[in-house]
Amino acid sequence: MSRVLVVWCPDWPATAVGIEASTPGVVVSDSRVVACTSAARSEGVRRGMRVRDAQRRCPDLLVRTRDPDAEGRMFLAVAAAVSEVTPRVEVVRPGLCAVPARGPATFYGGEEAARVLLQDAVVEAGFDCGVGVADGLFAAELAARVEGGLVVPPGGAAAFLAPYPMSVLDRPELTDLLDRLGIRTLGAFAALPAGHVAGRFGADGALAHRLARGEPPRPVAPSAASADLTVRADFDPPAQAEEVTFAAKRLAGELHESLAEHGRDCVRLSVEIGLADGHVLQRLWRHDGALSALAVAERVRWQLSAWRTDAPGHDEDAVWGGVVWLELTPDQLVPAVGSQDALWGHSGVDERVSRATDRIQALLGHGGVTRPVLVDGRGPGEQVIKVPVGDLPPGEIPDGPWPGRVPAPAPAVVPPAPLPAAVTAPDGAEVRVSARCAVSGPPAHITIGEAPPDAVTAWTGPWPVAERWWEPERARRRARFQVTTAGGAAYLLAVEGGRWHVEAAYE
């Protein structure tokens, strides 16, 4: 059983967006709290809470949106600090990295000494952290989360884990079911016979059971075959970050195929990036499921952007010079237990289409080709989000109700930015809408941009919309109108702060 040393940074999502631990703050995604600082926690804010509830408990709460890219990028600074003390750092996820404990323990004279040294190194780098040592990653993570961290003696993992509640396994369905069966701690769960657990809860249940007993989730297969599964891409001339990310996506796809042929899953991936100036950036990334091609590409991007922002005291381009090669090596292989893809694939993009979009992304950059995602909203422009092909749609999709939504039919022309317009009454004065939605005069002529004025034949409005009035800096007050003109066109107009805009045209 291998000894693992884990460095855990508390409330990493909050640290990554720049909230100090001493100020009460939360990071939200999907209008739920995903992380909060210790100051917020002492006010009663908890993870998973709705933002509204959190704000009720702590009115001067700082609220930030989650930024996974920043999390990945900043955590590489922690990984760098750890690798000053001991090499072979595996980043498990932003906020958590692991090191095999045996080497540093013998070198620094004991596990406790190595633990304290690492903790000091990371704190010196400017990050709060806990460091724990135990048998296996799972127990070591929990040991790191204990106040200040501790060393769980060899063979003591099961006893250390026993009092923890089931929820630490992060399997809500299993936890819920076992709770109703009267099993509330890892110790009680570990006491169940393994065969019965596997029979009742399947492969995933058996895995959780192994964790609860303090055993590694899956025995690492000491496989010599990892060398020939390495995939590599060379770039001539040296490539920039964007191109490298594409190549990473493709390489990861190849890697998955060859892993699938060998019936293996990879739980640790080594990414090596060779730069034009001879530097090699190497990082190990750990993941318990297979990393998807997109996730691999994302990690490569983190690695590259962290390098560029960290390169101390140098001109960005001069040192960097571009990437000459990229190599992905599956580092630890385990037998695949068959996590089946959805029957129709994840993305639903057929092969010809994904080839075409790859080519366009190579031409125009990653954001060059998008897919629309329909969301709820009031205006026609607010109801469509354009997501670059290959990215996941944003998690935070606001939900209704939407008083003041523009009724069907939807306009066929929705300019990306509203066009400025001028609307005048029969007497030639600009039409104004008062705070009480009184219209100063009927719209008679409309001028859009440089075009000659068009006579209004019919109109309706104003439809007032007050959005986010609770948030002064993002609040908007608008009144919408629909007009038809003598030219045969119909427009959706909005007046905001005395200025008229064409939001959309029903051409």
Added chain:
Amino acid sequence: MADASAAPSLLPHAVLQDRLVRAGGPPVPVLPALRTLLPGGLRAGSVVGLDGSGSASLGVALVAGASTGVDAEPGGGTNGWCAVVGVPEFGVLSACGMGADPRRLLLVDDPAERWPDVVAALVEAVSLVLVRPPERPTPAAVRRLTALARKHGSVLALTGPATQTWPGVRLRLAVTESRWEGLGDGHGVLGGRRAQVVAHGHDSPGAGRREWLWLPNAAGRIEPAEAPRARASGRPVLEVVRPRRVS
């Protein structure tokens, strides 16, 4: 087709099917309301021009038609994917209201001068590409894209000023007359538009036809409409209806 018969036993099914598609291929479907205007849909590999006011709605309608009703006929050239190139103001919501599937839609808002390469890549993959070329496309780009569309059996729908000068446009769709309904003087809600759509061009199934359509109706869909009567009095005309026999 000649190649296919030369070595029939060697060709896998997929290749045969591919050749079949390129040799003409199934037409790209259109919305039911447009079928009287365009019987049988849009011919595979053709170039369609959309002109004048109302071209945005027609473009949206063609995209919606090509991306619906595909599940019935899998495979082939009509995989139901559509792409919109260089039209950042394309009304996605409107297309979905007409029945388009947003999951099969690709948008390239700003291809700039790379538009021929972008369209060339897309024509190989999707059923219909709606594109607004720049004012004066180069003849080489025009020839290349027309040929690629014919080869891969997908439809190129053009909008914008270059439509007039693009050679080889077999079919042009335009709105000649239209009237929006539902708005009054400070009241009402925009309900729908009755529009007369004309298909002209030579050598096309729908040449010279004209139809009155709701483009769109109050629910955002496209439906056949009756020609508006001259409304002198503003009062509906009373009609004699045949008494219905109750059996």
